[in-house]
Amino acid sequence: MNLPQVVQYCFAGITVGSIYAIVAIGFNIIYNTTGIINFAQGEFLIVGAMTAISLNHFVPLPVAIFLAVVITTLLGGLIELVFIRRAQNASVLHLIVITIGISILMREAMLHIWDEKVRSLPYFTGTGVSTITILGAHISPQVLWVLGVSVVIVMGLTPFFRLTLTGRAMRACADDRMAARLCGINDKWMVTLSFMLSAGIGALAGCVISPVMQTQYDMGAPLAIKGFTVAILGGLGNSMAAVAAGLLLGLVETLMMSQFDVAYKEAVSIVILLLILVFRPSGLFGKHEITAMRAV
């Protein structure tokens, strides 16, 4: 393979990889605050994209995306209030199953509201045929948007969780909820906030990938599975690791595709997930102690 081809494959790899990474970050935010895996995460991406597509008929694209993110954020909060908060004393396993139910509910609601058609947002810059040449590889400008938005999200979240009071409060809830309450943190609102944040960045991600991957009511589940794989791969709870793991998985998938039958592409991520769970369950970047402490 010559250099332009390698670069082309790499771009394809990091594009899908960054999408997986964003979904994984959404998982991590909620996991960090509550210890549950929100399997409805994929649906947030699709709801955000579908809402933006509908709004785009009335308002310009940036406004539509902004409103879609806001609406999905509120929806995330609503879902938490209605389903999760009520299940106060449920175990983590119960809550995870509840999120699976929520994802099914959201999917059917989306089918009802938007029907089964495949839609997409218009390309942010240029059109469906625009192409940029970088190091001999041709890519759509939208790819750069996907990468750019992913970087911005990660760059924004890291200081949020490390430095701001709210972010640290959320991390405190994950560590020990009772202790956090004793410190005066309103843990219930932290949980709601984590859902809202996850939903919001999910919606933004959904919008930015919509021109490239298109949007259909049932695309949430496969995205959630890949995102979950990446979250585990990087170490559950670690967002920076999720980004690295996402890019890694994306690259591995694409490079495998270049050498072997494309039909095996999906198998790659599942095999990697199995290997990680068997040999290094705390993920590539996770610490062993953390897995031991978080006994579900």
Place this chain on the structure above:
Amino acid sequence: MRKQLVKVTGILVLAIVIAISGIVKAADSNSSPRANEPTIKVGAIFAVTGGAANLGGPEQKTTEMLVEKINKEGGVKGHKIELIVKDSGSKPENAISLAKQLIEEEKVLAIIGPSTSGETMAIKNICQEGNTILLSCAAAEDIVNPVASYVFKTPQKDSDAVRRIFQVMKAKGITKIGVITSNDGFGIAGGKQLAKLADLAGITIAISEAYDKQETDLTGILTKVKSHDVNAVVNWSIVPAQSMVAKNMKQIGLDVPLFQSHGYGNIKYVQQGGEAANGTIFPCGRLLIADLLPDNHPQKKLLAEYKKDYESRYKEDASTFGGHAYDAILVLVEGIKKANSIDRDKVRDAIENLKGLVGTAGIFNFSSSDHNGLGLDAFEILTVKDGKFAIYKN
């Protein structure tokens, strides 16, 4: 004491609900039209929801519209058609249980559909063993080859589609191609036909890959195709891939002609593909360019009428998929008329002997060895020009 009361009330409520639903169901079946003659029970399995909804939706709408029209005009030989439509959700497993239900419980004379090749192959044996006529709206050659006496299909053969594509390629001087297909029944069958007929046409397939049927980003696989320096790309799938492939090709700088399958038969895919879709070449039934046909073309009247009725009733563009369902009902009705009976074996025999039947997909000539009845001439080669379908001229 209170707990007992709640339990008893709960059981009473449940019993009442069951009783009421039982009464409602009995009343329902009593109120269904009991004409002097028995109704003809026809089942239909369509992918109204799910991945193939673009096929199943129009098929369901067309079937309902046509059966309503037939019943309004007095039915077939005085018998009204009782249509039972089931949604398979594009899943072969669902098609199997629905087929069993229609055959064993409803005891239908015939089943229209399913919408996809995968689903049809899953129920082919069930229908054959159940002596139920199956008029499939799916394209794979395997459906009628080997021939099962009760199984027919109305879409054109995918092998003929491939032959037409190769004809166009030869005329354009294309020798080396890349083939990408989806991994569902339709895609795999198409890939097989392309591989089988390439040598005969003098075309070399430099690379042939299958992708997941839900895949929407084809840049990776197209990059692999690009590395083989092909003169053209053939894509064999339904949505979502067939809308994306043209865009992805332009984005990665793969500037060669794109050929699609006859699954491209809906203007929606062109709209989804945007600017990139211009120049796509594909074989198709004549429904999409009915207005461009000369007035003396045998299919023109039927196509124009169907298009007008469908579009005015459902406010969406007609597609070739709905046309396949139209043809299926047409074949069944003509079979019943020709047999002058609703006995399933007589109708089956009659269908096998239908000749010169003008449908939306072409002109049908069935025989005991040909349960599809359409040939190469059922296809017109179309292209996309300025976002609209046009007849391809070399």
